[in-house]
Amino acid sequence: xxxxxxxxxxxxxxxxxxxxxxxxxxxxxxxxxxxxxxxxxxxxxxxxxxxxxxxxxxxxxxxxxxxxxxxxxxxxxxxxxxxxxxxxxxxxxxxxxxxxxxxxxxxxxxxxxxxxxxxxxxxxxxxxxxxxxxxxxxxxxxxxxxxxxxxxxxxxxxxxxxxxxxxxxxxxxxxxxxxxxxxxxxxxxxxxxxxxxxxxxxxxxxxxxxxxxxxxxxxxxxxxxxxxxxx
Numbered sequence: 001x002x003x004x005x006x007x008x009x010x011x012x013x014x015x016x017x018x019x020x021x022x023x024x025x026x027x028x029x030x031x032x033x034x035x036x037x038x039x040x041x042x043x044x045x046x047x048x049x050x051x052x053x054x055x056x057x058x059x060x061x062x063x064x065x066x067x068x069x070x071x072x073x074x075x076x077x078x079x080x081x082x083x084x085x086x087x088x089x090x091x092x093x094x095x096x097x098x099x100x101x102x103x104x105x106x107x108x109x110x111x112x113x114x115x116x117x118x119x120x121x122x123x124x125x126x127x128x129x130x131x132x133x134x135x136x137x138x139x140x141x142x143x144x145x146x147x148x149x150x151x152x153x154x155x156x157x158x159x160x161x162x163x164x165x166x167x168x169x170x171x172x173x174x175x176x177x178x179x180x181x182x183x184x185x186x187x188x189x190x191x192x193x194x195x196x197x198x199x200x201x202x203x204x205x206x207x208x209x210x211x212x213x214x215x216x217x218x219x220x221x222x223x224x225x226x227x228x229x230x231x
Contacts, residue, residue: 003189010175010190021174027194029170033161035219036089037096038154045101046146049108053142054134072201085230092164099160107149111142136190143213158199172198 015131016023052058115138115182165173175191178184 006186006189009186024201026172030161030172032155033092033171033225037093037157041097041104045104046108050112052108053112070188075218091167093138094145096157100157102152103149109187111137115141147210154202155199
């Protein structure tokens with residue numbers, strides 16, 4: 001049986017069309033884990049990153065901490081969370097938030113740090129407070145970098161949320177883990193393919209957002225550098 005046959009078997013399985021093991025239900029669970037993890041990571045990391053990027057304090061420590069956090073084994077964090085909090089949504093959210101936060105923290109800090117110092121000084125010279133400069137000047141300039149960090153975090157979380165199945169929770173990981181356990185390879189391949197499609201979909205979703213978050217001048221320059229198709 002080839003890959004196309006496996007995918008066809010997976011899609012046409014009656015159990016995957018309705019009920020708790022349906023594709024729609026599992027995709028919804030996976031997106032719920034992803035969305036909640038990104039929400040908490042954003043609330044924790046983005047304000048801290050903006051403050052660090054604006055003041056310049058703790059930038060080296062943040063970079064080192066972010067690198068260390070990325071190296072943490074997600075499955076190990078899940079196991080630790082099970083021991084501390086037992087099996088619940090929190091068991092999966094803790095490692096997913098830990099995975100997403102570093103990308104958001106670094107993106108927010110680097111985006112604000114990249115703001116032209118002369119523009120910041122000019123804004124302060126017009127009478128704006130530091131808070132107003134941060135949110136009116138630095139944040140819009142940092143938005144493309146911040147969205148790029150959010151894109152990275154989203155793809156990472158989508159790919160890693162499959163660990164929820166290791167502790168008996170839902171999501172697309174159920175197909176992968178259960179399929180491997182029962183040697184049901186169509187289900188395993190189908191679940192893995194859905195994870196890939198979600199990750200690719202996230203990439204495609206963020207591409208225009210990042211492009212249109214660029215300042216008008218930068219967008220025009222980017223278009224001028226794009227090779228024109230020959231007639």
